[in-house]
Amino acid sequence: MDDNGDDEDYGFDYSDEEDADEENDVSLENEYYNAKGLLEDGARVDAAAGFLRVLQLERDLTGAGKGEWGFKALKQLIYLHVQERQLERALEYYQQLLTYVRSAVTRNYSERVIGELLDWLGASEHVPPGLLSQFYERTLATLVDEGTQRSERLWFKTEVRRGYLMLERGEYAGLSRLLKELHRFCRQAMRPTASKEAATAVPEETVVALDTDADVKIGSQLLELYALEMQLQMALTPGWTAATVSSQRARPGADSAGDAAVGGDYRGDVGAATAADPKLKSLYQRALRVRCAIPHPRIMGIIRECGGKVHMAEGRFRDACTDLFEAFKNYDEAGAPRRLHCLKYLVLANMLANSEINPFDSQEALPYRNEPEVVAIIQLVAAYQSQDLHAFEAVLKQDRHILADEFMRPYVRALLNQVREGYLLKLMRPYRRVRIAYLAQCMGAHGTAAEEEVEELLVSLILDGRIRGIIDQCAGVLELHRTGSSAASTPMRRNAAEENDALAQMAEMMATELRPARVASDSGVVHSMLQGRGGRAGNAGAAGVGATDPSHRLEHALVRWTHQLAGLRAACTAFYT
Structure with missing residues (x-):
């Protein structure tokens, strides 16, 4: 009891x-x-x-x-x-x-x-x-x-x-150290039985090659690190996206348009780019090798956007379209505002790739077709395709966010230069002698800076072989060389004598532009580049368009001359062999 x-x-x-x-x-x-x-x-x-x-x-x-x-x-x-x-x-x-x-x-x-x-x-x-x-x-x-x-x-x-906070604050050295520590952590986690010293001794590239067999958690963590490291690398090298954009080179047999002095107004090739940043490209390729992972859509958006930019920097615009569309879809799934940026890049890359596929045919992109930022890019592409200079510049003036984007800026400026060159060719076609001030006025710009800008475009056209003529800088006049009315139906270079003269003229023009005395001259194109006097920001017809950094303008000229020297060398080799 x-x-x-x-x-x-x-x-x-x-x-x-x-x-x-x-x-x-x-x-x-x-x-x-x-x-x-x-x-x-x-x-x-x-x-x-x-x-x-x-x-x-x-x-x-x-x-x-x-x-x-x-x-x-x-x-x-x-x-x-x-x-x-x-x-x-x-x-x-x-x-x-x-x-x-x-x-x-x-x-x-x-x-x-x-x-x-x-x-x-x-x-x-x-x-x-x-x-x-x-x-x-x-x-x-x-x-x-x-x-x-x-x-x-x-x-x-x-x-x-x-790490993202350090990236935002510009603490790049500290972030680099943190990334190394986190990579060591991932390598240690992939080899739980190994000592810390042994794990850290394994080269990172070797570990990445084994990521396909890693578990989902480690794979996802690696992708997070790659995404963060990509953003760090882009912050450290902000100019890596700038592509050198060249006009189409003059070539034997290119048809003139109505006059031998003024070549056809064909469009140039945009994106004959410098190589993309090698480390950024390596990070992108290593991220693609991670198979066993379930990353957040925002992380994949960052990786795919980086891949699209790498492809654009290398001139592979079709590959860029694929990656940028994937980036857009991932950002859209994550609800990230970056999706509109990627959609703008996609429209631009699609145009540069001469693709007939309309990005807005997809269900994902269609709802954003009428977004103001996207509409501006669509209008810009339409103006370029119709070679309408005034419409192109009007879009840039109204929607300044286009040139505010550091990635898009070099491509848009290159497209603008091509439209301007085409417009100049049409203006000069009826004339034998034309004042540079008149050409600048027709392009909607006034003043000394505008004339120097037009002069720079004319020099580019002459060196490219798209027009034949000389510039009288004292009188501010372009004198075109004509060879008769029959030239409209014949190649610009018809025989050995003319070919020899053309090569000599191109070499002389390039030598003149590179002559040190000309650099010291107040009227020289290179001098205006060095002094930055050719800035276009103050021009009524091209507000905010021109590069104001002298080093950038000089770099553009040097890259152009490099291409022209290569073309001249190839032409000489073909002619004398």
């Missing part, structure tokens, strides 16, 4: 403890939802007081214990104080929240809440970079204190977030 009575007493006592815990949870839950209701009604001050009562009630009911409702109350207090610009208080509550991670809530729940909270803080305009860095550092410090029990996933994600 006594034993049975003891058993009954034991069961009764246990039930009392369980009921007490349930009552405590109910009290905390009611207090929490009362405070949350006040917050939803806009009573922020009363809501904050309610969440603080949850914390006080938790201490009163459980002693020093911590639980789920206290964790949730602290999370709400952080959101509330950030929105109220009370950032130091928010940081204090966040530090208190981190003490709940070890035992008060499950690891998966704490990882999810802290990750969402850090993402929200990173996207908030109220949190300055310096304070955001403190949130990251305190999170990492807490995870390090946990030792072997730390959440590797939360640690890695927080380090990557810190």
Whole structure:
């Protein structure tokens, strides 16, 4: 009897403890939802007081214990104080929240809440970079204190977030060191039985080659690192996207258009590019070799956008279209605003590739066809295809965001130069002698800078062999050389004598342009490049279009001369052999 009575007493006592815990949870839950209701009604001050009562009630009911409702109350207090610009208080509550991670809530729940909270803080305009860095550092410090029990996933994600913050703040050296550390972590995770020294001794390229056999988590982490490293590399080399764009070279047998002095107004080849940044290209290729991964769409958007830019820099516009469309779809799936940028690049690459495929035939791109930024690019492409100079410049003047894009700027400027050259060819066709000031006026520009700009275009046309003539800089006149009316139906270079004369004329013109004395001359084209006097920003007809950096203009001239020397060498070889 006594034993049975003891058993009954034991069961009764246990039930009392369980009921007490349930009552405590109910009290905390009611207090929490009362405070949350006040917050939803806009009573922020009363809501904050309610969440603080949850914390006080938790201490009163459980002693020093911590639980789920206290964790949730602290999370709400952080959101509330950030929105109220009370950032130091928010940081204090966040530090208190981190003490709940070890035992008060499950690891998966704490990882999810802290990750969402850090993402929200990173996207908030109220949190300055310096304070955001403190949130990251305190999170990492807490995870390090946990030792072997730390959440590797939360640690890695927080380090990557810190890396993006360093990228935003321009701390490139620190970010480079962080990336090396995270790559070592991934290599160590891929070889859990190897020592740290052995794992770090393996070349990174070798590890990448084995990524196809890595697990999904490591593969996804590697793609995150590659995406971040690509953005770092693009920030370190902002000029890598600039392609050298050359006009179509004069070639034997090219038909003249109405006069031997003025060649056909054919379009040039855009994107005879310099090689893309080798490290960026290597990162892109290594990212494509990662097979076993389930990355976030935003990460794949970054990687594919980088690939599209690499292809465009190398002049492979069809490949660029493929990658840029994939980037657009990934950004669209992630809801990232970068999708419109990729769609603009896609329209441009599609035109440069002479593709007959309309990007807006796809279901993904169709809803964005009428976006103002996209409409501007479509209008620009239409103006180029119709060779309408005034329409082209009007679009650039109205939509300045086009030239504000560092990646698009060199391509758009090259297209503008081609349209201008075609327009000049049409203007000069009826004339034997024409004033440069008149040509500038017809192009909608006035002043000395405009005339120097037109002179530069004329020099380019002469050196390319698209017109025959000389420039009298003292008189400001272009004199065209004519060979008779029958030249309209014959090649520009009909016999050996004319071929020899043409080669000599081209060589003399190039020698004149490169002569040091000419560089010192106030009227020289190269001098105007060096002094930056040919800036187009102040011209009414081409506002904001010209390069104002003297070094860029000089570099353009030197690249053009390099192409012309190569063409001259090839022509001489063909003629004399």
